[in-house]
Amino acid sequence: MIEFMNVDKIYPNGTQALQNLNLKIEQGEFVAVIGLSGAGKSTLIRCINRMHDITEGQLLVDGTDITNLRGKQVRDLRRRIGMIFQSFNLVTRISVIKNVLVSFVPDNALWRNIIGLYTKQQKVKALEALDKVGILEKAYIRVDQLSGGQQQRVALARTLAQNPAIILADEPIASLDPVTSKLVMDDFKRINKEMNISVIMNIHHVEVALEYADRIIGVRAGEVVFDGPTSKVTDDILHDIYGGNKEYKTAFEENHAHVQ
Structure with missing residues (x-):
């Protein structure tokens, strides 16, 4: 469970990214965070795994105030919280399976990491993970x-x-075409339901958010202006989230395309 309690985030340049944020996300939820560019969507997500530190308030993960964690405790937190980026963050000149095996580096002795030696169990886990997303046959192909x-x-x-236990996804389909986006979103949804992994996704595509998420959090100028089931999102709510900005027109059209 994730809980924001009166959370503020102010960057060193004085920008207030989050204001008085109060949210509770239960285990197994699929949550889409939507709003204008610069509204605070990415900041909200990146505070959960301490990529960004909050300025005020409390941020609890499974009852632990993560703002008090230090060193190894932060690393352990990040082991429980996966992060997916728009840019993939892969080493393209090596094989697919070697990229997946990187997830075990924090668990291994230094000498194993230096020579790139992984256990049989780790290799099996890596292959099982590739199978879960439907690309097992690509295991020994270079990523590029x-x-x-x-x-x-x-x-x-x-x-x-x-x-x-949690997957954070920061604009995971922003650079993908619609057909590929659907395949990737299908993976997220299946993993969420079958494995009871919480998915919190910052996403620009409103129609995709409405199709896949169970819950929508609308953010404007660092504040939550809507938090509720996907089924409760109306055009008026979208207008409120996007504040009449030109991006609202895109969101409005995407919503109507979804409804039709």
């Missing part, structure tokens, strides 16, 4: 020979291999 969608699935497999 894969499509963008396949690379994002490798990144997802790498996260699954660490057996997370």
Whole structure:
């Protein structure tokens, strides 16, 4: 369970990214965070695994105030929270399975990491993770020979291999075409339901958020202006989230395309 309690985040340049944030996310939820560019969506997600530190308030993960964690405690937290990026963050010149095995580096002795030696059990886990996202047959192919969608699935497999309770996804389909986006989102949904892994996703595509997420959190200027079931999202709510900005027109059109 994740709980934001009166959370503020102010960057060193004075920008207030989050204001008085109060949220509770239960285990197994699929949550989409939507809003304008610069609204605070990425900051909200990245505070959960301490990529960004909050300025005020409390942020609890499974009852632990993560703002008090230090060193190894932060590393242990991040083992339980997988992170998927828009840019994939893969080493493209090596094989798919080697990229997935990177998830075990924090568990291994230094000498094993230096020579790239992994246990049989770790290799089996890596292959199982690739199987879960449907690209087991690509295990020994170099990453730079894969499509963008396949690379994002490798990144997802790498996260699954660490057996997370939570997956954070920061614009995971922003650079993918619609067909590939659907395949990747299907993976997220299946993993969420079958493995009871919480998915918290920052996403620009409103129609995709409405199709896949169980819950929508709308953020405007660092504040939550909507938090509720996907079924409760209306055009008026979208207008409130996007504040009449030109991005709202895109969101409005995407919503109508979804409804039709």
